[in-house]
Amino acid sequence: MGLLDRFFGPPTPERFARQVIDLLRSAGDPRTVQFDRENFQLRFYEDGENAGVANLTNFFAEHQQLPRKERSQHLKHIVRGLLTYLKEVPSDFEDARHDLRPIVRSRAYIELLRLQSQLEGHEGPSIPHELIGEHLCAALVYDLPESMQSVSAEQLESWGVTYYEAMEAARRNLAEVDVRVAQLGSSVFATATGDAYDASRLLMLDLIHQLDVRGAPVALVPNRDTLLIAGSDDDEGLGMIAELADSALEAPRPMNAFPVVLINDEWHTWEPAQDHPHYQRFRLLEIKSLGAEYADQKALLETIYRRDGEDVFVASYSAFQDEEERYVSYCVWGEGIDSLLPRADQVMFARREDESFIRGDWDLVQRVVGDLMVPTDAYPRRFRVREFPSEEQLSQIAAGPQ
Numbered sequence: 001m002g003l004l005d006r007f008f009g010p011p012t013p014e015r016f017a018r019q020v021i022d023l024l025r026s027a028g029d030p031r032t033v034q035f036d037r038e039n040f041q042l043r044f045y046e047d048g049e050n051a052g053v054a055n056l057t058n059f060f061a062e063h064q065q066l067p068r069k070e071r072s073q074h075l076k077h078i079v080r081g082l083l084t085y086l087k088e089v090p091s092d093f094e095d096a097r098h099d100l101r102p103i104v105r106s107r108a109y110i111e112l113l114r115l116q117s118q119l120e121g122h123e124g125p126s127i128p129h130e131l132i133g134e135h136l137c138a139a140l141v142y143d144l145p146e147s148m149q150s151v152s153a154e155q156l157e158s159w160g161v162t163y164y165e166a167m168e169a170a171r172r173n174l175a176e177v178d179v180r181v182a183q184l185g186s187s188v189f190a191t192a193t194g195d196a197y198d199a200s201r202l203l204m205l206d207l208i209h210q211l212d213v214r215g216a217p218v219a220l221v222p223n224r225d226t227l228l229i230a231g232s233d234d235d236e237g238l239g240m241i242a243e244l245a246d247s248a249l250e251a252p253r254p255m256n257a258f259p260v261v262l263i264n265d266e267w268h269t270w271e272p273a274q275d276h277p278h279y280q281r282f283r284l285l286e287i288k289s290l291g292a293e294y295a296d297q298k299a300l301l302e303t304i305y306r307r308d309g310e311d312v313f314v315a316s317y318s319a320f321q322d323e324e325e326r327y328v329s330y331c332v333w334g335e336g337i338d339s340l341l342p343r344a345d346q347v348m349f350a351r352r353e354d355e356s357f358i359r360g361d362w363d364l365v366q367r368v369v370g371d372l373m374v375p376t377d378a379y380p381r382r383f384r385v386r387e388f389p390s391e392e393q394l395s396q397i398a399a400g401p402q
Helices: 003-008 013-026 057-065 068-082 093-099 107-119 153-159 163-175 199-203 205-210 235-248 279-308 362-372 391-399
Strands: 032-036 041-046 049-055 100-106 130-132 136-143 148-150 181-184 188-191 217-220 227-231 260-263 266-269 318-321 327-334 339-342 346-350 357-361 382-385
Touching: 013 032, 013 041, 013 057, 013 068, 049 057, 057 068, 093 100, 093 136, 093 163, 100 107, 100 163, 100 199, 107 136, 107 279, 136 163, 136 199, 153 163, 163 199, 188 235, 199 205, 199 227, 217 235, 227 235, 235 279, 279 318, 279 327, 279 339, 327 339, 346 362, 357 362, 357 391, 362 391
Parallel strands: 327 346
Antiparallel strands: 032 041, 041 049, 100 136, 130 136, 136 148, 181 188, 188 227, 217 227, 217 260, 260 266, 318 327, 339 382, 346 357
8 A cells, every 4th residue: 555545545444443443542432442353343341341342334334435524524423422422311201302213223233232232241231112014123212413322121211101102202303303305206205304314204104194105105214314215006116216225225324125015004014016017126125135134143143152162053145046037045054064044035955975955945945844943033033953854854845845
């Protein structure tokens, strides 16, 4: 790297982390900070004890996209956010009420918080949440100028309020904020407020009902700054939001792109029929979303098992296009290996002796050897397999549905 590149070129992950650490020290952060290169995290310690983790991936993605002249201010913004732990949330609910906000996140967000806490050797805070369809969830945050603090079950208990009481206050607060809605074409809409709560506006049903869509509202929230809506009877509009969501997944702070449909004022997971003109486009969004969530989950699980000395294979969630150009997900079940399998379209059975493979659809595999597949409480879903199917069972699977 030349001298000019070092000082004026694109920031490297190591340089970015060092800048954040230096600013934290300059600001008087009393914690000891270590940079975890492998996981791209800052690890904090107080008196030799774990004091938290800061994931740098999203911060760095945002930093890279900024013009050079804005990066210094962005670093200061990050550090102010990392220091908000020094600010106490009001002990009285009436004092805190006006700064509560709802957030919409991937359901995997809650699971990853749990695994991260497990990795750090403690249970971590319990984050009350409610599911939105199968793959999204809503939770509460205390809104600070530089960051959002999750509201835990312990915090709600200290306030003497239920999750639903606090959520109602949070929704009212968000509804009082002016929202910008962009119309794309004749009947596609996107919120464009840019306050980090655009995805949360999925919960503002009065706003959703005002949008002139054809059919029931179908929504996508591929990142926290994007809410896309079209009608269930608008094939062109659905194709447009699928295309926009695909691009938005590449932006900083991605979530997932599982569509939901509003029926009787409740959001439900939506999937187009297989003969829908955009079925494969939405199928690809599903595979990309699950692929990213399974990869994040796999990395944490592998680290936990490695730390604990457990020999468990955490299988990958992979995909290919078949001869008809359909997207198909799969996982590998290896002979003689204690494994955690992701829920996929197909299972590849890898024999140890001759390294040959047998392939079967997931539903058929479960019918034949479901007793060997123990569901876990993980999300995205995983199944523990400790035994390999018999040759007779493999023959049944290879023969296909009868």
